[in-house]
Amino acid sequence: MIYLTDVTIITGDAIREGTVGLDHDRIAGIWADGDVPTGLAAPDAAIIPLKGMWLFAGGIDAHVHFREPGLTDKADFASESRAALLGGVTSVIDMPNTNPPTTSRERLEEKLRMASGRSWVHYGFHIGATNDNLDEILPCIQDGSAAGIKVFMGSSTGNMLVDRDETLERIFRVTDAEILVHCEDETLVRQGLEQARERYGENIPFSAHPSIRSREACIRSTEKALGMALRHGTRLHVLHVTTAEEIRMISAAKEKNPFLLAETSANYLWFCDKDYDRLGGKLKCNPAVKTEADRSALRKALADGSIDTIGSDHAPHREEEKDRPYLSCPSGMPSIQQSLPVLLTVAAEADIPLTRIARAFSEKTAKVFGIRDRGRIAPGYKADLVVIDPTAKADTSHPAYKCGWTPYRDETLTGAVRMVFLDGKMVVRDGRILSERPEGQPLQYDRR
């Protein structure tokens, strides 16, 4: 047995001082509020004193782009899963817009083989919807090969295009799978880009990004998705919510459909449109980072539970690509290693209860996807854990990403990852990986 003693145990329900016991790969017990386990005195008990430290369940990040296959000049599954582990994220679910895109069982199985033995964290995959593959991908959800179905509504990211309304209706009629949507209205985005070209020619400033990929584009698309989800009772995840209006719309819709879920990323909780002049293309992501008022609304929504989950939307590109002019600069930024330190810093700044962070960072995500035995600090669960020093600064200067940079490089983030446990084994200590080889396992899902 390993005992983590005198630690502040933070779960979705409570914050308590106590001891957590690990028996091989599982959490064996929790002794809080003055209780002391009798096994502590056993000769084979290993004791790790953690006074002043915070203990969370390891992060479960259901929104990552690890770029493999096809885009491995930017990132690969080994490099990015290693960075995830160093950031306290112990499970990831990867998005299907790789090259080729993950839109068939064959491609999904290729991806599962690709990650096997190479992932430093536990892993799973979403499968992508196209205009004509629903009959093939649904069984992949039902048999637990895929976590959820990703839909790019009316957009053409990575060759995945669902632009037929009758296809969208068919997808939204699926009520026994998690449907994840990227909501930006493509017509409005195209109009925004045309207007910017008229005004600026080829030299569009990055500060124009939130008027090109506008709040109206997000709102219109989210409105459409919510309308369909209400008609059909869809288990809809609105990914990377960025505006105050969308939070209000989703919260109102949740009263009629309790299976709706709102995700945002650390990027939108931390940055706002004032940062474009400073960071330029490095802040370009889709949807765009919006106003300070939106950021405040997102922080408030995380505090009151209107935002359910945090996905990093970790989307690496080479730094050289991000230094290009607007029209040739790709969207997306690497962030998974900084996601938890950002959340903790934001929580301190905006008075967000740490119980909410525990829910959004792991518990709720594990619950909605039915991730077996992970995502909670509770007896019987797998011991995927992260120990945080709440007073130490996170080192943002040496991110472990293959691309080597992060937009958080010059930010001050308080809350450093001290240790990470994966299946009961300490695998990270003080920014160093202790294990010799990747030990991530494929996630298993308990289907309804």
Ligand SMILES: [Zn+2]
């Ligand atoms: Zn994404």
